[in-house]
Amino acid sequence: MKNIITIIKKQFRDTVKNKPVLIQFLMFPVMTLIFENAIDVDMPELFFVKMFSCMYVGMAPLVASASIISEEKEKNTLRVLMMAGVRPFEYLIGIAAYIWILCMAGSAVMATSLPSEDIPFFMTMMGAGSIISIFIGACIGIFAKNQMVSTSLMMPVMMILSFSPMLAMFNDKIEKVARFVFTQQLKVTVDGMSFENAGRFGACVLFANAAVALVLFFMAFRKKGLE
Numbered sequence: 482m483k484n485i486i487t488i489i490k491k492q493f494r495d496t497v498k499n500k501p502v503l504i505q506f507l508m509f510p511v512m513t514l515i516f517e518n519a520i521d522v523d524m525p526e527l528f529f530v531k532m533f534s535c536m537y538v539g540m541a542p543l544v545a546s547a548s549i550i551s552e553e554k555e556k557n558t559l560r561v562l563m564m565a566g567v568r569p570f571e572y573l574i575g576i577a578a579y580i581w582i583l584c585m586a587g588s589a590v591m592a593t594s595l596p597s598e599d600i601p602f603f604m605t606m607m608g609a610g611s612i613i614s615i616f617i618g619a620c621i622g623i624f625a626k627n628q629m630v631s632t633s634l635m636m637p638v639m640m641i642l643s644f645s646p647m648l649a650m651f652n653d654k655i656e657k658v659a660r661f662v663f664t665q666q667l668k669v670t671v672d673g674m675s676f677e678n679a680g681r682f683g684a685c686v687l688f689a690n691a692a693v694a695l696v697l698f699f700m701a702f703r704k705k706g707l708e
Contacts, residue, residue: 484567486575492549510537512529536647538584538607538642538667546577548628603671617698620694645658646667
């Protein structure tokens with residue numbers, strides 16, 4: 482636990498220096514507040530909150546986890562930590578906890594536009610979605626040899642996860658494919674602020690995506706490790 486807390490503190494100190502990661506956690510919450518309060522047109526209630534929140538889950542945790550792990554592998558920071566007695570899973574838990582805390586902070590900013598009774602449900606769904614996204618990003622970060630490879634692998638996955646819910650709103654063919662992606666089911670669930678809105682199929686998709694993310698993560702970790 483001491484090592485995990487140390488990793489979390491280290492990452493928070495590095496946050497200000499790591500501008501690309503910091504921007505990921507600021508961009509969508511700020512955009513949500515601006516769009517929700519500045520644009521006055523005939524649109525569904527809380528349209529931008531619900532759309533941007535799902536894009537946020539599909540982008541920020543994924544990019545942050547993949548970028549941090551691949552960068553520290555490339556700079557040999559991980560090798561130093563391992564030599565200092567930090568175990569691989571202590572490091573990964575610390576990184577995941579750090580990213581999840583920042584994701585929830587950004588989600589809390591977005592939730593300021595919601596009715597108070599909807600905030601607990603919204604935060605629960607954002608937290609669950611962020612965990613899945615973190616595992617996918619960690620899988621990419623572990624598998625990639627360096628940051629360049631990580632970026633090339635991360636971009637198509639990020640585009641699918643973050644933009645498929647938005648595109649599915651305007652295209653039925655895309656919706657038929659996107660419905661198997663957890664961010665789309667997150668969007669459906671958040672739209673109605675109820676699990677009933679997604680139904681049994683939505684719950685199965687969320688659990689299936691989580692299971693696949695976990696399996697891929699452990700496969701990547703077993704094959705590549707953190708060296």
